[in-house]
Amino acid sequence: MSKIADGLLYSESHEWVKMENGIATVGITDFAQKSMGNIVYVDMPEPDDEVSQNEEFGAVESVKAASDLYSPVSGVVTEVNEALDDEPGLLNKDAYANWIIKVKISEPAELETLMDAAAYTDFLAKEA
């Protein structure tokens, strides 16, 4: 069973968002890390890069395959998690404690298109 954390917002492409003071912290869900297996590389944007909702902003690479990352929000990247350069497997250890990028969001209304924990639970049940 995949873990789903309360208090986060979720996208259909299995990214999570935590909102604090207009900054979205973005990561991948436990379901995503489990289905990918050992993560060996995370291709991340640079600070100040622009990202758009549902558009590719990088990739997570497992031993077997590359999976594109889609931004759940639009805005400007303020920070990337450099710890993942040295230890991409952190995403396997705890997908919610280890984020990928932080974004200063430009379209707050987009948050309403994301799912809460209960809706994501239902979404996963339907996917399976």
Added chain:
Amino acid sequence: MEELKKTCLYESHVALGAQMSPFGGFIMPIQYSDIISEHNAVRNACGMFDVSHMGEFVVDGPDAGRFVNHVFTNDVGDIPEGKILYGMMLYPDGGTVDDLLVYRLADGADGKRFLMVVNAANINKDYDWACAAAEEMDVKLENRSDEYGEIALQGPEAEKTAKDVLGMDLSDLVFYTFKETSWEGFPVLVSRTGYTGEDGFEFYASQDVIRRIWAALLHAGVTPCGLGCRDTLRFEVGLPLYGHELSGTISPLEAGLGIFVKTDKPDFIGKEAILRMKAEGLKRKVVGIELFEKAVPRSGYPVEADGKQIGEVTTGYISISTGKSVCMALVDAGYAAPGTEVAVRIRKKTFPGKTCKKRFYEKHYKNQ
């Protein structure tokens, strides 16, 4: 789409919670726990693989030796009973039908007998090809793929594990030889072969016996390993995988496997094309590439140099054993010399690197 076949160990894989995926017409375990742990188990201790999907043909009859030498690139002419050779079957144009092992079995009433072990995805194609090549000869060719099960036990502790768990003393078995022995009264063929770059053995037996051996090894705590790490292990030591480094359009010469093609024997299918390629020089070669920065070069990604595409990646990983970003790639021969600067295109970026040996990690065979 043809229905996927199950090996005799399918129920065990499901019970162990393996991630299952189609491979070569079979539904096979990709990983049980995770690829990195399984890979390291084989490099540092030992692990076991269900390789029952591999195909087995038994060759018998007065022309058995002549037949094998006609379809196979290596020379079985003088090999003794118990010896194994690696080689290929070729198309007349030098492309590869398959790569395979040939075991010289104990002689039968009609003389020499052989076991051909072929790739799962190619079983039907290979059998048809071999039968067509045998048409004018006095030879019996049996496809026994559905009767045999097969387990590969691989790693530095494989010999000790075979002794402790199965009671088989294999210390005298030489690399690339086999013996027909028994286990708990059942016939088993054991060879000192594998596809990981480590010491190890492959056990061939009836499906029922294979299930029992698997259960005994599992009970003793041997790590079950899936096809995921089978690929990362064979890749690191530069072993080819049919469909990647070898194919219907990639010759063994291009793959750097010329030593398994014996052009000094009188005749084999594809020989003329091989001699012509040797005389004219190769246009493409499979090389190793090491990237300067961390990235994952994967099968099919373009390889570039001098502002143009000069080839493509055939297999690539961040090597689990070394941490380096490396791949094998089929490139224009002009860029194949070791140390040539090339780049691999990965999504929107190009990652520079240089060509190198295909062996990214040293093999650790025993009794060679």
